[in-house]
């Protein structure tokens with residue numbers, strides 16, 4: 520639980536009954552989303568688009584994946600897709616383990632992963648991951664509609680939305696085992712366009728504010744998601760929304776399961792909309808290809824050692 524003296528992330532109600540595009544309050548809500556992102560680079564969305572059964576089935580099916588033998592888990596290697604594949608415990612992050620599953624809002628994408636992990640089939644895994652990802656991708660569309668409305672750049676987004684692909688990353692963290700607090704995942708910004716995080720039961724995610732303070736994320740309910748800007752989104756918004764530094768700290772004797780859905784932009788050059796460039800906001804980023812950026816930041820020595828790889832890659 521986060522302590523009450525700590526700053527808290529904004530919580531925004533995106534329940535379907537309260538989202539009426541024709542209501543007077545719609546514009547205010549869109550501004551609320553934008554301001555939360557401008558201040559923290561993320562917020563907690565309350566969203567009822569993922570039925571409880573789908574969420575529970577997804578967590579159950581993905582948790583079973585971690586029990587597979589290592590020689591099976593490492594089969595999840597997909598060439599040329601940044602972040603896809605299996606990552607086992609490493610010296611830098613001994614508690615951490617994850618699968619990256621590409622193209623997860625399509626039946627083909629999910630089934631090709633399932634076939635690798637469970638050659639005799641696993642319908643529950645395929646169905647629950649597909650249903651979960653499709654529902655969270657709808658949340659992404661809502662969030663993008665709101666931000667682009669608030670900035671008055673709706674027309675710039677539609678083409679990009681058609682080029683969005685989704686990577687799903689179930690993650691397991693081992694317990695800290697008596698140690699006071701242990702790093703689950705090292706501080707980083709996401710290289711995605713946008714990320715949607717949720718967790719099973721155990722807390723651990725922390726977000727760094729602009730003042731350098733770490734905020735412990737306390738998910739208010741199982742219908743809540745952390746909506747987080749990635750580096751590509753930071754560049755697209757001309758730096759008005761910054762991708763926040765975040766990490767996972769493990770404490771206590773419980774393991775932790777979380778999942779991230781990473782929206783990425785494929786085969787589409789990302790360009791800052793001209794409405795976001797003016798005297799007070801000179802152009803900060805050149806047009807870029809998101810996949811090339813991810814490969815730069817993850818696989819090249821220059822990208823890996825840069826404090827802000829998106830600026831190194833395409834900053835003006």
Ligand SMILES: O=C(O)CCC(=O)C(=O)O
Nearest residue numbers: 690709716724767777779
């Ligand atoms: O486990 C979490 O809550 C966060 C994971 C994360 O930051 C990532 O996978 O990029």
Ligand SMILES: [Fe+2]
Nearest residue numbers: 707708709765
């Ligand atoms: Fe992250």
